[in-house]
Every structure is written in structure tokens, then in C-alpha cells.
Amino acid sequence: MSDLSDSHIHSSFYRFVTLAEPERVAQRLREISTELGGNILVAPEGISAAIAGPAQALAKFELALQQDPVFDGAFTGMWFKHSACTTKPFTLIKVHTKPEIVAFGVPGVSGLPDASKANTHVPPAQWRELIAQPDVLVLDNRNSFEFKLGRFKNAVDPEVAHFRDFPAYVASHAEEWKAEGKRIAMYCTGGIRCEKTSAWMQEQGLDVYQLDGGIVNYFKALPDAERDWEGELFVFDKRIAIDTKLQETSTTAEEVYAGLPDEAWRLARAKRLDPGA
Structure with a gap:
């Protein structure tokens, strides 16, 4: 409703x-x-x-x-x-x-600022240039159903169902990425998941960058964000999805989770968010 x-x-x-x-x-x-x-x-x-x-x-x-x-x-x-x-x-x-504002699944990892580590934040205009480089792997730091709805062009889907599964994906590919000389350009919806992940990825020896302010900031900063983005952006509220102009789309929760039996609980939660639907 x-x-x-x-x-x-x-x-x-x-x-x-x-x-x-x-x-x-x-x-x-x-x-x-x-x-x-x-x-x-x-x-x-x-x-x-x-x-x-x-x-x-x-x-x-x-x-x-x-x-x-x-x-x-x-x-x-x-x-x-x-x-x-x-x-x-x-x-x-x-x-x-809660114990953490975003649950990462690796004990001892915090998003608190660490002056001993390099700043990994990349502003939107520079991000566009970064992800166009041939040695850059564009990594989506979100759940797979979010990726399927919309993503940066040529981005990689880690195919995880929860953020806490993301470290295992990174750990299983880190040596391959380093051997290939890849720089990792990572993004998420608003930036918080990347904040939690970036310092830990640096500790794994990876050359990592994160989109400052996340996808939402990219859409807000660049009037032509659709040049780099495919699809819509999932949002965790009753709007369900927005476009690159930050406008609500007509996409429904049923459409987002269609054909995903493991995500039935997410659809049930979406229904609880909107009891008048």
C-alpha cells in the first residue's frame, strides 16, 4: 500500500x-x-x-x-x-x-578507522575511471539477489546469500587475484559493508578500493550514472528498488525473489514490512 x-x-x-x-x-x-x-x-x-x-x-x-x-x-x-x-x-x-552494526563473520574485524592503513575510498567521478582499467576486478559486496536486480557493468557476483559469507569468497580467490595482478574495486549499497571489509582485505595482501558512499552516492553524484550501471538498486524497505535517479521503480518483492526458494524468508519479511499490501 x-x-x-x-x-x-x-x-x-x-x-x-x-x-x-x-x-x-x-x-x-x-x-x-x-x-x-x-x-x-x-x-x-x-x-x-x-x-x-x-x-x-x-x-x-x-x-x-x-x-x-x-x-x-x-x-x-x-x-x-x-x-x-x-x-x-x-x-x-x-x-x-547489537555487537556489530554490520555482521562480518570474522572475529576481531572492525570498521573503526585505522590510521596505519591506506585510505581506500574512491569518489564517484574517480570510480568511473578506475573500473574502466583492464587490471581492475569490479567486485560486488552484496547478496546475490541484489546483484541480479542491478549491478555495475562487468562486475563479479560472489554468489553469497549473506554478508557474513563474503570473507570466505574473498579468501578462496585472493591468491588468484594477486597472481594476476588484479586491483579490486569493491562496492555496496551505501558503503558500510565495504568499510567493514576493506581493511581486512588489505591484510590479505590485496590492493583494494571502495566506492565512497556506495551506489546511492554514485547515483546522486553522477547525472549519467546509467552509463556504468545495469538494472535497478535494491533497497531494504517498502520501496523495494530505485533507479539511477533515486526514484522508486515498479518492481515488487515477488519479482525480486522469484525463483529463489532459499530467499522465501526475505519475501516473508518484505510482506511484514508492508502489512497493508
């Missing part, structure tokens, strides 16, 4: 930052997000969120996130990625505390 509102805005953001009291942070987030819908994860390693609401309420929340004394400046200068909505993306707001 669609809830039409020109002023309804989707906002995604994350930050890897040490949080000594995640539950205290989460409780304050619950108090300041009552006018919004979406999901916010808080962990000792930081915050990750996909939320939406009326423009004024969202702006009020984003200001509080950066200025509220409970957060002690941890989220000052946060980068919010916005897109307008036709369908209201979420019904309820949920704030959870």
Missing part, C-alpha cells in the same frame, strides 16, 4: 566510532525519533540507520543526532544520504543494540 507524500524523505547514514555506552545512546535515539520510521542499529563500533519521515521531522532528528549532549559529539558532521519517496518506506521506528 502506498502512502503518497512529496515531503517524505528517506535518510541513510552510518559512522564507525567507539561508543562506550551503546544502550544509553539507543535509548536517547528512541526518544528523539518518535516521528520517524525505520531501523537504527547501535553497537560499540558505531551507528547505522535507514530511516524516513516528513522533511521537517527528519531535519529535527538529524540536528539532534549531531548536537544532543548524550552523544558527546560522536555524530557531529554525519553524512546523511537523502532520497525523496513515493511509498512511505517504513511503518515503525526500531532502535536496536
Whole structure:
């Protein structure tokens, strides 16, 4: 069921930052997000969120996130990625505390900044040049059903069902890639999965780069993003998919998961997101 509102805005953001009291942070987030819908994860390693609401309420929340004394400046200068909505993306707001803001599956790996490692972030304009190079392997750091819906041209699908399966794929190919002299250009939806993966891949001896801000930032930064992109971008909310103009498409959850019996639980979850459907 669609809830039409020109002023309804989707906002995604994350930050890897040490949080000594995640539950205290989460409780304050619950108090300041009552006018919004979406999901916010808080962990000792930081915050990750996909939320939406009326423009004024969202702006009020984003200001509080950066200025509220409970957060002690941890989220000052946060980068919010916005897109307008036709369908209201979420019904309820949920704030959870977890051990990680994105589960990687390798003990001891964190997305927290490490000054001892090279900066792997590549801005959108430079990314276009990078992935055109013959020694570059373009690696999709998402689930296989996301890849099938849309991808950068000539990208490789690791064929994983969960992000926690991604390290095993990399480990099984790392020596081959190094022997071939490949540079790895890696991307994901908003950047967070690549943040968690890049430092670990450097430790495996790989020459790795990540698309800064992910696919969403690429679409926002480049008006002609369709030159490099095929298909649509899956989003984990009731909109299901967006195009390179950040506009909701007509794709349904049934179409995304068609012919994928192992993903039946994802379809069931999508139905729960939209009880009026």
C-alpha cells in the first residue's frame, strides 16, 4: 500500500566510532525519533540507520543526532544520504543494540578507522575511471539477489546469500587475484559493508578500493550514472528498488525473489514490512 507524500524523505547514514555506552545512546535515539520510521542499529563500533519521515521531522532528528549532549559529539558532521519517496518506506521506528552494526563473520574485524592503513575510498567521478582499467576486478559486496536486480557493468557476483559469507569468497580467490595482478574495486549499497571489509582485505595482501558512499552516492553524484550501471538498486524497505535517479521503480518483492526458494524468508519479511499490501 502506498502512502503518497512529496515531503517524505528517506535518510541513510552510518559512522564507525567507539561508543562506550551503546544502550544509553539507543535509548536517547528512541526518544528523539518518535516521528520517524525505520531501523537504527547501535553497537560499540558505531551507528547505522535507514530511516524516513516528513522533511521537517527528519531535519529535527538529524540536528539532534549531531548536537544532543548524550552523544558527546560522536555524530557531529554525519553524512546523511537523502532520497525523496513515493511509498512511505517504513511503518515503525526500531532502535536496536547489537555487537556489530554490520555482521562480518570474522572475529576481531572492525570498521573503526585505522590510521596505519591506506585510505581506500574512491569518489564517484574517480570510480568511473578506475573500473574502466583492464587490471581492475569490479567486485560486488552484496547478496546475490541484489546483484541480479542491478549491478555495475562487468562486475563479479560472489554468489553469497549473506554478508557474513563474503570473507570466505574473498579468501578462496585472493591468491588468484594477486597472481594476476588484479586491483579490486569493491562496492555496496551505501558503503558500510565495504568499510567493514576493506581493511581486512588489505591484510590479505590485496590492493583494494571502495566506492565512497556506495551506489546511492554514485547515483546522486553522477547525472549519467546509467552509463556504468545495469538494472535497478535494491533497497531494504517498502520501496523495494530505485533507479539511477533515486526514484522508486515498479518492481515488487515477488519479482525480486522469484525463483529463489532459499530467499522465501526475505519475501516473508518484505510482506511484514508492508502489512497493508
